[in-house]
Amino acid sequence: MVFRLLRETDAEAYRDVRLRALQEAPEAFGSSYEEETQWTVAQFAEKLAVTPERWMLGAFDGKGKLVGVIGWYREARLKIRHKSHFVAVYVEPEHRxxxxxxQLLSQAIDRVRTETDVEQIQLTVAADSAAHALYRSKGFAEFGREQQGLKVGEGYVDLCHMVLYTEK
Structure with a gap:
């Protein structure tokens, strides 16, 4: 497995993974498949522009196929710049x-700790999911629950808000 930051040139591969994620796990994302299928490859490429305030880390299999992602962004406003967020985490089912x-999570945490002065990494996850357990195992702690945080079809998903302090 090769892990590296995604670039604009990875937009088509990222689009494929992202749309698959939204279609197969709608309860795990705030965005919807219906919304993002309307986006152009250029719009996906814009999301992959690497800056000191945001990036997307990808996992590539032995054949060079993108099979997993984790996104990160830092808050921009002065009073909340000490906080950042992990978003859009997904690994294709056949690679789980x-x-x-x-590994994606560990590398992303290490990158934030070594390359930024961010003090917190926050994320939102479906309550009691496998991802929730993974985040707990890496030291994230729950700081709030949002009942019916997402509406997917006719059902609801409760969300957990979690934080990891980076010990700056």
Whole structure:
């Protein structure tokens, strides 16, 4: 497995993974498949522009296929610049159970700790999901629950808000 930051040139591969994620796990994302299928490849490329305030880390299999992602962004406003967020975390189902999500998460945490002065990494996750357990295992703590945080079809998903302090 190769882990690296995604670039604008990865836009088509990222689009494929992202749309698959939204279609297969709608309860895990605030965005919807219906919304993002309207986006152009250029719009996906814009999201992949690497800056000191945001990036997307990808996991590539031995054949060079993108199979997992984790996004990060830092808050821009002065009083909340000490906080950042992990978003859009996904590993394709056929690649799960191999520790890829844990490796993506570990590498992303290490990158934030070594390359920024951010003090907190926050994320939102479906309550009681496998991802929730993964985040707990990496030291994230729950700081709030949002009942019916997402509406997916006719059902609801409760969300957990979690934080990891980066010990700056």
């Amino acid at each position: 159970g191999k520790g890829i999500a844990k």
